[in-house]
Amino acid sequence: MTPGISPDQVRAVLAALAATYHGRGSVELGDPYKVLTATVISQRTREEQTTEVSSRVFARYPDVPALAAAEEGELFGLLIGCQYPEAKAPRLIAMAKILQEQYVGQVPNDLDALLALPGVGRKTANCVLIYAFSRPALCVDTHMHRITNRLGWVETKTPEQTEKALERVIPEDLWIGSNRLFLQHGRAVCRPGIPRCSRCPVRFGCAYGQDSETAKR
Numbered sequence: 139m140t141p142g143i144s145p146d147q148v149r150a151v152l153a154a155l156a157a158t159y160h161g162r163g164s165v166e167l168g169d170p171y172k173v174l175t176a177t178v179i180s181q182r183t184r185e186e187q188t189t190e191v192s193s194r195v196f197a198r199y200p201d202v203p204a205l206a207a208a209e210e211g212e213l214f215g216l217l218i219g220c221q222y223p224e225a226k227a228p229r230l231i232a233m234a235k236i237l238q239e240q241y242v243g244q245v246p247n248d249l250d251a252l253l254a255l256p257g258v259g260r261k262t263a264n265c266v267l268i269y270a271f272s273r274p275a276l277c278v279d280t281h282m283h284r285i286t287n288r289l290g291w292v293e294t295k296t297p298e299q300t301e302k303a304l305e306r307v308i309p310e311d312l313w314i315g316s317n318r319l320f321l322q323h324g325r326a327v328c329r330p331g332i333p334r335c336s337r338c339p340v341r342f343g344c345a346y347g348q349d350s351e352t353a354k355r
């Protein structure tokens with residue numbers, strides 16, 4: 139726990155974010171195959187493009203066996219619109235083949251097994267645990283990394299460091315759904331560059347918002 143940050147303060151900030159974003163941090167569980175595949179597609183890609191590309195991919199490859207048997211050039215064509223389709227196409231096929239051969243076509247409900255899949259890093263694996271299996275995990279993207287540093291909850295350089303540090307800051311019962319709240323807040327108010335502190339619902343609990351001259355604008 140960062141000195142001076144109490145669990146009650148963390149709960150107050152997350153409650154204010156939940157109230158502001160009207161349940162948009164709520165978690166909808168999905169088919170593990172679709173959650174995993176869509177999360178890989180979403181890497182470095184905007185949400186609108188992710189939704190569009192994922193819909194095309196799932197219409198053609200509705201399950202693990204179909205994706206494992208995909209022809210790379212055809213999958214590449216369907217992936218156009220997301221970032222790095224040339225890298226994601228072979229990785230997705232390789233991933234599906236491993237699921238087919240080692241997990242009888244199922245997505246494993248296990249962090250280490252997920253991390254061993256091609257194209258799956260900690261953020262993707264944690265998102266799958268949350269959104270496919272309702273497991274408590276911290277899915278730390280660039281928004282969550284930036285905002286929790288500004289809040290003063292962590293002092294870290296990378297999302298991976300932030301994930302480790304936040305495990306000691308955010309009570310575990312609040313892990314699920316926290317990513318969606320920070321995503322909404324990072325897009326609307328606590329943006330990269332200059333944040334909009336004057337309209338922020340959690341300024342009361344924010345080190346940057348309380349201290350910075352920039353934040354007084």
Ligand code: SF4
Nearest residue numbers: 328333335338344347
């Ligand atoms: S007060 Fe400013 S820096 Fe702090 S969370 Fe709000 S917008 Fe971000």
